[in-house]
Amino acid sequence: MELLKVEGLTVRDEEKGETLAENISFSLSNHECLGIIGESGSGKSVTCRALLGLLQGKLAVTGSAAFGGEELIKMAPQRLREIRAQHISLMMQDAMNAFDPLYTIGAQLAETFREARGMKRREAWEAAAAVVRSVGLAAPGEDPARVLKKYPHQLSGGMLQRCMTGLALALKPEILIADEPTTALDSINQRAIVENIRRLRRETGMAVIFISHDLGVVKYLADRLLVMRRGRIVESGEASEVFEHPQEEYTRYLIESRRRMSGQFRRAVSEGGAHD
């Protein structure tokens, strides 16, 4: 079933006369994961933010984005807020900035549940505790309050990002848009987030738009792939097909660069043999 259909999405900065994203089209089905890769500044974030009405500043958005019969572009802000709370979650790179430094993690998670789900105080606190458990920040039998009562600066970037993932997933959206959620993280935290996303796809059929320049992670998650450059889609297709047989020179360059960089690691790990 088609969940989201984007057609001819274009974002322009009228003041500077620049086009930030041009004629972007793609569709997303139930359960599907669409990976977006491309150099920084190529319009990946702008595209996703445009869908959710989250662009800052004076930018002109044209084109169409249909979500279950409703048009997202130019949708009334109130309805968009509902969509974001109940149907499409956004997860960003910088979890540190997503939390307010003056409130505890628990208070902020609970507040989100009260707003988005209309939960009562106690129920919302329970939901917040479940978030912390679901992303492995409190082992079974361990008191999640230990994490919930902390302020953002008392947790590492990786732990905050895991809280964000847990929250995004607990809201059980139909679509999760993850904008470079693992770029700043060590491999353990990165893996935890990636596996959580996979689990939710399995369990709820959630669809995912996953933006990253970590090609390894994208290859692991994505069914289909968009390659962006300078505001345009330069290549798209089945992820495995694009990774195996890239058609465009730019895609080949991206893939070869990362292969070269990971080569030493790949050899060390595979030659070392006994890796169980």
Add this chain to the structure above:
Amino acid sequence: MIEIRNVKKSYRGSWLSGKAGKEVLRGVSLTIPEGGCTGLVGGSGSGKSTLARLLLGLERPDAGEILIEGVELRKWRKEHPGKMSVVFQDYTASVNPRYTVEQILLEAVTAQTGTGGRGRKDENTDLTEQARSLLRDVNLPEHLLGHYPHELSGGQLQRVCIARAVAANPKILVLDEAISSLDVTVQEQVLELLAGLRKKYSMTYLFIAHDLQAVASICGDIYFLHQGVIEEHCACRDLSRVRSSYARSLLDSVIIF
């Protein structure tokens, strides 16, 4: 050779910010061979940048010692001013936005007056020529000399920071997440550039990053730092044989491309 011996560092808590006191480095020892490139990996908050600041002499350890060529750090720094340099992750914050690229580079050269900055052998050497040669070192076109930081891409600006770091002909270069905010393709170029510069100028690197694949591509050996403790040290080619549970799970979690 750099020898870090049983170094400890705590930060005091503050009731104002609600921060609790914390022992960030709990007895860290690490050795970097002359001319080597040693990697330091660990999760965020593990103490990597704190160790970098101690090595750079920006802060002092509570206990333990740091020796360079067998000499205590502070003494060595006095005897070799400008011979240790650093590149940080946040390149936009580390340059003066009102300086042109040329001014940024020359500030580093002239700050070392009389101490043998690279290309300063001849007092009459045209300063602009020095800036040009630094730009060539990092594969940037000369016309960028007149540009301001905001007119450069992230990759270009980070190269300027690298050029500035090597301007004073350092022996030791500390790279703290120097490539972490760059694109994949740019990361690969910058890693190659750094490897080339190290050979050309016989520098010693401490390369800090959270991306194990990047570290493995440039370093000879790797230290694994976890919650202020070195959990393991191994040569890159022996990476698959790490034993400590932290290094093991870091390694096993990598999603290889």
